[in-house]
Amino acid sequence: MAEPQDFELTVCIVIFKPDRPTVTRTLESLRRALHFLSPSHVRLTIVDNSPGASDHAWLTSAWGDLPCEIISGQGNIGFGRANNMVLDRAGKYHLVLNPDVEMERDAIEQALMFMRENADCGLLTPQAFNPDGSKQYLCKRYPTLFDLLLRGFAPRWLKSLFQKRLDRYEMHDQPANSVAWDPPIVSGCFMFFRGDVFRKLKGFDPRYLLYFEDFDISLRTGEIARIAYVPAVRIVHEGGRAADKGLWHIWQFLRSAAIFFTQHAMKVF
Template structure:
């Protein structure tokens, strides 16, 4: 009997040269076969189509336009479920197309998930281009650490609010985290489907935070697995179009907190958050233009 393939879903939007490196690295990331879905959000560079035409285990699935990251992942997952592929029934991988997997990294994620039977999401250690660790396993943002991080993170990176939020001093320990970076995750199919996948109201950013929170509220764990390692070109897409990406980030931050403070008596807090985040977004765009 053929070994079921590990399904890998990535959302593409003119990924350029990153995509081939991503797909090449999949060949050594697991001893099991992999099957990759390119949920394409309207690429214009032709890279996803070329990759699918050249590789037997890669499938190009247009989503109909730039529908956002979470909606793209949901579309890729739904397409997979409608096919007759021999894929592993327990786990699948979601990843950005600018990720490069270390050899054996997907196998490490699977082994970690098997050690943590309550884990619905397992995330790897993420190296940035300069070799440093990206703080990918963080505490869930609350009003206190969220506002403190937003106000002080860029001018005082070591402030206690940012340190509490990033939870970045334990990047060598296998542990439960509040949430894990959506740039690369192993997910349990049944848990993902139980909570309805990604919340598609998030166009970009914070959808992974929301996913981790909703998985935890449903009784699952988010587990950081440093034995599994990848490299990620963190922020390369956002740096190209800060005028759209930075406001989207702040809009998602507002949505996350507003959803968790929905009551009428919390209206003044939501107004304060809305005004404060809009102002911070404008300042962030100005800073980005000066660089």
């Protein structure tokens, strides 16, 4: 059996009651982006947090004949804990990937090239776009409670009154097409780790069921390695606001925010 260090790249995708067309597009995109690597150097793991028995034939069909492990039956243990199930199997480089991300054909190649040339980089974040082509901002400054509530739940008219503040929080002043070092927080939708850094962090904090686990691991990564925004790595991320997903998601957002601000410094305004 191959050891983790034998894999140039490992990828983990966590799904929960997945939208099949969306996940299929993600897998097809990932497969195209891996065209330059030997299948023996890559391993994909899909962790299915859906309740009950699931049909996975469509996943293997979408992925094709490349190696893939599917873990299921554990129920909804949360995004972080699900990703941690492959912690001891992370390769030289490890990609945490959302099931609603499509990437450019050269995205993985560009990411590997940058990591190989910058040994001090422990985590890479890409340039992201919304499906309509507009810019998406994955890098964030350290949040205040006001910023989070405003961004996540405020009506559009109220947001417009604080647009400059929100733009600063989302680091709109960061040059779009230049490498930027050490953003405090980056999104969990595409986290390209150096494998030994991911293991040293012991992965995600399992207390977060959903939301803020990426905030926490970004801050912890910044304590032991550097984070880089690399615009040559380009993705499209569907994403979505917690407030648009119902009361359960709102509750998880607030619960995770409480954990985050208990663990890290709270700034109210």
